[in-house]
Amino acid sequence: MATDIIIATTNKGKIKEFKQLFEGNERVIKSLLDYPHIMDIPEDGHTFHENAAIKAETLAGILNCTVIADDSGLEVDALNGAPGIYSARYAGEQKNDAANIEKLLKELEGTPEEKRTARFVCVIAVAQPGEETIYFKGQFDGIITSQPQGEKGFGYDPIFYIPELGQTAAEISSNEKNARSHRGKAIQELLKYKNLFNL
Numbered sequence: 001m002a003t004d005i006i007i008a009t010t011n012k013g014k015i016k017e018f019k020q021l022f023e024g025n026e027r028v029i030k031s032l033l034d035y036p037h038i039m040d041i042p043e044d045g046h047t048f049h050e051n052a053a054i055k056a057e058t059l060a061g062i063l064n065c066t067v068i069a070d071d072s073g074l075e076v077d078a079l080n081g082a083p084g085i086y087s088a089r090y091a092g093e094q095k096n097d098a099a100n101i102e103k104l105l106k107e108l109e110g111t112p113e114e115k116r117t118a119r120f121v122c123v124i125a126v127a128q129p130g131e132e133t134i135y136f137k138g139q140f141d142g143i144i145t146s147q148p149q150g151e152k153g154f155g156y157d158p159i160f161y162i163p164e165l166g167q168t169a170a171e172i173s174s175n176e177k178n179a180r181s182h183r184g185k186a187i188q189e190l191l192k193y194k195n196l197f198n199l
């Protein structure tokens, strides 16, 4: 019987996307929400790679099996790459998407459209007990709008405009997002090399 795929995340938006990205794989996707007794894993690294490794390696150590983690965020050029690795907690520890968006739009007030370029970054770490952690990365380019548009997705999606589609990431379907997103690209890479690890 195929084993489960375990992802060290509590983010419901990510979990939904991972379930779709692994569809057809006939594997059960489990997350930290299925292990409520495991406490929050502190993300005190300085890069996406470090934080992804901390999450994946901590849970792999506890469960003694292969674990995937995603550390991701939004880099805005006019803010020198902020909020970056601090994207989830940009407006405070409560990790509130609406408050994060409001803070970002305020920081960008008066910044013209041509200077509102940004990208989502996703680093996926695959940790296996007793093995070196392996990484996969994906990027997604866009422009920060001046107000939220759309109800789909999560996080900063309502203010992330995709020029070639003429819509924000919160207006397109999850299939359209997965086909071009930072997370979708990182998972496509992972699937190419999945024979390398016990997944």
Ligand SMILES: O=P(O)(O)OP(=O)(O)OP(=O)(O)OC[C@H]1O[C@@H](n2cnc3c(O)ncnc32)[C@H](O)[C@@H]1O
Pocket: 008, 009, 010, 011, 014, 043, 070, 071, 072, 073, 074, 087, 088, 089, 100, 120, 153, 154, 155, 156, 157, 181, 183
């Ligand atoms: O650490 P886990 O438990 O996985 O959940 P998290 O939400 O804290 O995840 P991160 O530490 O990786 O922070 C990522 C943040 O970046 C933003 N983000 C990442 N991917 C996104 C996406 O596809 N769409 C919109 N926002 C995204 C969003 O605010 C996330 O909370």
Ligand SMILES: [Mg+2]
Pocket: 043, 088
């Ligand atoms: Mg986090």
